[in-house]
Amino acid sequence: MIIFDPMSTLVERHQHILGALKKKGSVQVVDLCQELNVSSVTIRKDLQFLEDKNQLFRTHGGATLTNPYIGDRSVIEKVGIKSAEKEKIGQYGASLIEPNDSILIASGTTVFYLAKNIQPKGNVTVLTSALNVAIEIAHHPGIEVIQLGGIMRKTSSSVTGVYAEKILEDFSCSKLFLGVDGIDLEFGLTTSNIQEAQLNRKMIAAARKTIILADSSKFGKRAFGKICDLDGIEQIITDSGVSPHIVTELEAKGLEVTVLSV
Template identity: 85%
Template structure:
């Protein structure tokens, strides 16, 4: 059995390498019980060296607070730009697509220059305004209660409209992706609308920079089994990529 100091150092080293660790993996690697590992994680959290999560731990605070879109748009901007540009290339002529809200999907909207006609249904006011001038894009703006922090709408009116549509793709931005808990956002009503969007789409493509992984927002959107593809950047942990791919998700990692 490893000593206390050796175990703690192994946990910190694993976190620095992977970004996230799981209790069961640490039990196997260190040949100790889950009770011992959980005590180690509690000790290290008390020392402000990690944050415990369900079934494991992470180096960064996994719980996200709501922030205005004008503040978030400049965070990870290089990564979001690359993700948005790549995602725009997935649009096909005569597509009918859904675009959710968030800063990454706004970067995506800036790069939409379709060959042929495309119909876009969106909850995000800034997305609608960004693409409204394009002659080849027909925009359907969902209505409802406007969230000022995200410049997007939520609520029963937006959800009811979606019942009348069947879209080829949903481009979804999220606040957090947790390997166990799934996809989350900081607002419960937005999470509910996102679920309706997933139901109205044949394929869900998540646009998320690497900082979103291992994080959790207040409102759960769905489990990982409900999405088909994630587009992210190369700062993501390879361990997380391997776990996602093992679950059948197509993961596109873009160099930054």
């Protein structure tokens, strides 16, 4: 790690920040303070300046090269993004399914990788809102699939609405495996569709434990629909691209964070 003189020029600091962003995709204020040997006030002013120049986007505790506010994209478009990370996360999530378990699986590309990796021990009951998840696991003789009904969202190949929410009132599951579009330390968990966010809240209420499956690109992002605050979940499974600073903050909030090497 290069330690800069505290009197390093404005231009040198900005070059260092943009170089770190280009290399890692995101940076944290605490890390930049150590690397540049300056105060957090100075770093935040630097980030504000660079954001005003449209060279980065500020996030909670840092900055990113990509816009942290997420729009709705189709599952077909998203399935190939971070596929190695999603595969590893899906494998680990599937290992948490116990014999004779009753679980909920929400929609999204990361939970689809979970579905691909389920090797049931004993009989397992799966409730899901995602049509692609239901089709993927339907061939397993040891899995009973309960498909939630409602209005189908074409972008996510999943259902939403009052019918799906009403069905959930009749069930209590051990675990919910939930994919999200954004994880923000202040704002919480979000998805790009408000109806899906509402259904996700009902799913959380129907499960004894909520496990978030999210690759590291989801941290520091916000989508339109808020699902819940971070205290509404128990565990996050992600990959080693996540900032150690973020992991520390999540653990300080009482969350179990599983970081997988990819």
